[in-house]
Amino acid sequence: GAGVSQSPSNKVTEKGKDVELRCDPISGHTALYWYRQSLGQGLEFLIYFQGNSAPDKSGLPSDRFSAERTGGSVSTLTIQRTQQEDSAVYLCASSNSGRIYGYTFGSGTRLTVV
Amino acid sequence: DQQVKQNSPSLSVQEGRISILNCDYTNSMFDYFLWYKKYPAEGPTFLISISSIKDKNEDGRFTVFLNKSAKHLSLHIVPSQPGDSAVYFCAASGGGGSQGNLIFGKGTKLSVKP
Numbered sequence: 001g002a003g004v005s006q007s008p009s010n011k012v013t014e015k016g017k018d019v020e021l022r023c024d025p026i027s028g029h030t031a032l033y034w035y036r037q038s039l040g041q042g043l044e045f046l047i048y049f050q051g052n053s054a055p056d057k058s059g060l061p062s063d064r065f066s067a068e069r070t071g072g073s074v075s076t077l078t079i080q081r082t083q084q085e086d087s088a089v090y091l092c093a094s095s096n097s098g099r100i101y102g103y104t105f106g107s108g109t110r111l112t113v114v
Numbered sequence: 115d116q117q118v119k120q121n122s123p124s125l126s127v128q129e130g131r132i133s134i135l136n137c138d139y140t141n142s143m144f145d146y147f148l149w150y151k152k153y154p155a156e157g158p159t160f161l162i163s164i165s166s167i168k169d170k171n172e173d174g175r176f177t178v179f180l181n182k183s184a185k186h187l188s189l190h191i192v193p194s195q196p197g198d199s200a201v202y203f204c205a206a207s208g209g210g211g212s213q214g215n216l217i218f219g220k221g222t223k224l225s226v227k228p
Binding site for chain 2: 004033035040041042043044045048056059091093102103104105106107108
């Protein structure tokens with residue numbers, strides 16, 4: 001597609017439920033990133049996929065968070081047993097080789113845990 | 115500990131005047147810096163970047179200055195326009211040639227008043 005697509009755009013879930021957030025990167029982009037922005041905070045790195053390499057999971061805040069990227073394209077971020085502190089905007093970005101243009105971000109998924 | 119700091123959460127400027135957004139960093143290994151702009155309910159969009167081998171990069175109304183000795187960079191917008199009103203994020207990446215992940219500041223909300 002023309003841009004990075006994320007779904008759903010909004011998600012309200014009950015505490016303790018599992019949620020899945022989806023990201024469709026720009027076609028041909030080899031790198032895919034997940035960030036989240038909590039209220040009043042900056043963008044917090046979660047996980048990074050580059051081609052067929054093992055993902056960099058160093059930013060995942062707990063083992064309730066996991067992500068996969070199938071076929072080097074679509075990615076799913078899964079949060080198990082959601083907690084209220086998981087409420088945030090989850091942003092996905094993709095990029096091609098060369099950092100000079102930075103990332104292209106999607107519009108994000110606003111997750112609210114009630 | 116925050117490696118990228120934007121100490122001003124907000125800035126208000128009159129239309130036509132200069133906007134100066136500041137960013138400080140602590141990691142001397144950072145070798146590439148970027149500014150992103152974010153409107154409400156949208157993902158951040160890339161604005162301008164600078165490599166650590168330079169001290170200035172200009173693109174139209176936007177100029178980024180880098181002072182490596184002070185570990186400080188700034189974004190100048192001149193003349194400021196109401197459409198520039200947004201949250202501006204400073205980001206940095208490390209060396210080694212790999213893309214890795216970007217480290218973001220918390221953002222500065224710019225309001226340009228007509």
